[in-house]
Amino acid sequence: DSGVTQTPKHLITATGQRVTLRCSPRSGDLSVYWYQQSLDQGLQFLIQYYNGEERAKGNILERFSAQQFPDLHSELNLSSLELGDSALYFCASSVARGGRQYFGPGTRLTVT
């Protein structure tokens, strides 16, 4: 157990819908990263927050957005969902921006 929690574990929804994935970092970690894992694209970095502020952006679609709250938990919002958005979504946390990243258990999103 890495100490990073993610909810829900599984999510099944229809195309066009909107979902919110939640991540709680390890106690004391200020940085949260979101990654998407799919069979064809592998593990891809989406976005990073540090102490409430966005710090780095990867290949994140405009339909996706995220935020980190004052209690340091983070939410990833996915809207206008398409079949291709089906994937495992992981968050990872680290103490600081250069620290080791520990992954949560992931949320498996299935879009039908």
Added chain:
Amino acid sequence: GENVEQHPSTLSVQEGDSAVIKCTYSDSASNYFPWYKQELGKRPQLIIDIRSNVGEKKDQRIAVTLNKTAKHFSLHITETQPEDSAVYFCAAGETNSGYALNFGKGTSLLVTP
């Protein structure tokens, strides 16, 4: 952006043999190189990492080497055991991008008894 290539994509070894996985990266600014192990349906688990000011690091049966000039780094697992069977990912990160990780495509390692 950074491009991380990983080889081989699959690797099968006999228990007790060594396994080597190699990665190359393209961005000379990358200065942090972790390796993750992912079992089926589980989260990636950090097993070892190395920073660019170090050439080699060892932790029991696992070692990582880094060649900054050639821009490649490798994972070495000695005395492999069946429980080492998993997918292994290399990654690269750097200061200016907040250490967001760019991952290789993964190596599926199978250790047969």
